[in-house]
Amino acid sequence: MKIESIKIKNFKAFKNVEMRDIPRFCVIVGANGSGKTTLFNVFGFLKDALAHDVNTAFNKRGGFNEVISRDCTGNIEFEIKFRAKDTVRNNPIITYSLSISQKNGKAVVKREVLKYRRGSYGATWHFLEFSNGKGSAVTNELDGDTDINELSREYQTLKSPDILAIKGLAQFEKFPAVIAFSELIDNWHVSDIHVNEARNIQQADYAEHLSTLGENLSNVIDYLHNNHKSTLDKIIKILRQRIPGISKVEVKTIETGQVLLKIQDESFDKPFAVRYISDGTIKMLAYLVLLYDPKPYPLLCVEEPENQLYPHLLEELAEEFRAYANRGEQVFVSTHSPDFLNAIEVDEVFLLVKNKGYTTIKRAAQNEQIKAYMDDGDKMGYLWKQGFFDQLGKQ
Incomplete structure (x- = not known):
């Protein structure tokens, strides 16, 4: 759909x-409080x-x-x-x-x-x-x-x-x-993944889909391991491509009945508990689990994925969102990040502008100057950072 x-x-x-004319991969930009x-x-x-x-x-x-x-x-x-x-x-x-x-x-x-x-x-x-x-x-x-x-x-x-x-x-x-x-x-599903929530050790429970904040990440990975092993293998393969050095992701139920998530670096013999893993690795893993769900959401909304994620990973994450859309679903992403926007096409961006208490919505493609810069090889994030979207908001 x-x-x-x-x-x-x-x-x-x-x-x-x-x-x-909303695209399958739709990116929403705007100042805080714009809607x-x-x-x-x-x-x-x-x-x-x-x-x-x-x-x-x-x-x-x-x-x-x-x-x-x-x-x-x-x-x-x-x-x-x-x-x-x-x-x-x-x-x-x-x-x-x-x-x-x-x-x-x-x-x-x-x-x-x-x-x-x-x-x-x-x-x-x-x-x-x-x-x-x-x-x-x-x-x-x-x-x-x-x-x-x-x-x-x-x-x-x-x-x-x-x-x-x-x-x-x-x-x-x-x-x-x-x-x-x-x-x-x-x-439909809204995702606002928080690294601190994803790090939490969860009581063992059945969970097929990642929650809004991502606190059930370990339970979902356990579900994938037991029911969709090929999907989990694919997620780990992509994670290794996105973050070199990762060799293994595993879950283990400990004596208290909780599920412990571990990630292994190829330089070490034993995996590390998730609390010792970097924020960027955890968040990228969580997004991959979300985007490669065996039963994907027909409409996925993601709020500011740049939070707690390395800037150099944002363009790669944008590629994963676009791949999700190309597989037949639809995804809306809100962002402030120039690094994320640098991977975005002009036809994918909508700008929200608030004026006198009310919000208007404009397409980046409506601005001929922005389109011309993009045609000449500029990237969307640079134009956003340099204030060219301010002109679009005044149109």
């Missing part, structure tokens, strides 16, 4: 913004609303009045266009729109629509449309030969107007487009 564009209205600092974390939080909000309801999602963020943009009235709105591979014929762009209002102090789903074009030249049709808890969804959308007048609609009334219609309908195989979007949102 791949997100093609995003529109956001009245969500915190995003009063009215749009990102178009990089808020952009990722849009997916978190939708995931919480899908898992529970919109009021629960708002309450986790301080309530509706804390989320809606300051001094703004009206509804909070999202529009996400995406492609769902192998879900519907010809893999069209699917549009999901959500408008949330407040009624008697409670958030309600004012309107929820899922639509896409049936065929190369057909009109765009609403295959799901709900308002205030009532609506309908098409049940025979997979039959590409069905005339639009023969589409079967199923009318439903939700238990509460604050529940997303895609939550209930995603349980049924006859709504494949709904399932595709639900899986995209439900399986």
